[in-house]
Amino acid sequence: MKITVMLFARYREAAGRPALEVEAPEGATLQGIWEQVRTAVPALADERRPLFACDRAYARPERVVTGGEEIAAFPPVSGG
């Protein structure tokens, strides 16, 4: 299944784009999808533990994605 991963802040700058599409197998987890992103974008290779959001809520790396969710990965937040 095709999964779009939104990127923010340093990740977005490193990737040179606001989102990335990867092809993931059924049963893929957020962390598994992220490994594909890291492979596809060498500038993100050192980012092993991003924060994840699934449908606009924080989600654990082991969360299984079923397709159709809004997925995002980003570094620790610094608003305020």
Place this chain on the structure above:
Amino acid sequence: MKITVMLFARYREAAGRPALEVEAPEGATLQGIWEQVRTAVPALADERRPLFACDRAYARPERVVTGGEEIAAFPPVSGG
């Protein structure tokens, strides 16, 4: 010595004036001066323990007045 006692809030309203002058003996304390105020103003007779200020700072009832200080007596504050 003549001592002027400034009054505020409920005390001022009870006395019908913003300040009162009393004749006090040498060595009089704030509490002693207040007893004269209570005698002079029947509407204040029940007010046995006012707060006192001497020269714009809180002062204890046993503080001795030497004359020339700015003296005030008032109920518990309620600003804000």
Place this chain on the structure above:
Amino acid sequence: MALHRLVDGPLDLQEALRAVAGPDRGAVATFSGTARDHHAGRPVLRLEYQAYAAMAEETFRTIGAEVAERFATPHLAILHRTGTVPIGEASVIIAVAAPHRREALAACAYAIDRLKETAPIWKKEVYADGAVWIEGPRARPAG
């Protein structure tokens, strides 16, 4: 900068903010106490504040010195209204600027607490059928 003032008219939050803000401090906290339309279930028409003005301003300066010592910032504004305060309008405004948010918020809470404990100011609540001078708890600094 510090600003301490009794005002016989509407208070201006922007004035308080201008007095404390600056490019080297990242946090500004404010507290506004406004006249409520009821007290203990009874409708209140307006408030009237009376102050022992000279001593009140002395008290504000003391609070400023305490805040400077405890929270390491001199940037405190205290504005207190006297006379009639219509419902919904501010009777008191505190503003504090500091490098970081915790000091700013803690200093703001400290300043309004100290003002209520020590400033020689009295509030009268006016109802449809009378008026009452409010008296705080009998706390005060050692004289």
Place this chain on the structure above:
Amino acid sequence: MALHRLVDGPLDLQEALRAVAGPDRGAVATFSGTARDHHAGRPVLRLEYQAYAAMAEETFRTIGAEVAERFATPHLAILHRTGTVPIGEASVIIAVAAPHRREALAACAYAIDRLKETAPIWKKEVYADGAVWIEGPRARPAG
């Protein structure tokens, strides 16, 4: 009333105050975070904020619900600026109105703490010779 908004331009404290004030609440606390001209001794020229907008506004609503439950007041405004924030201007404004001062001040402190922990917003500091994305501590709510 509640107001939660990301704004691509200057923030208006008066708008936040109007959203929360009312005649039945006697206390209004605000917090403004402003862009500082230095960080760790290094001069800062300006800040740039990027937000995951849809999730950030969701986060603001969650903070509003937490404040309503913990401090018993629904009157919270959160404004956060995105894009460039010049030095001295506000990047975030929180305003809370409540019947009494302790809840208002505590709710204001709680809301800014939670915003900093949870809102998906990132700050970039721009210096004369470069720029750095700031990253907060790795705290986050359980997913």
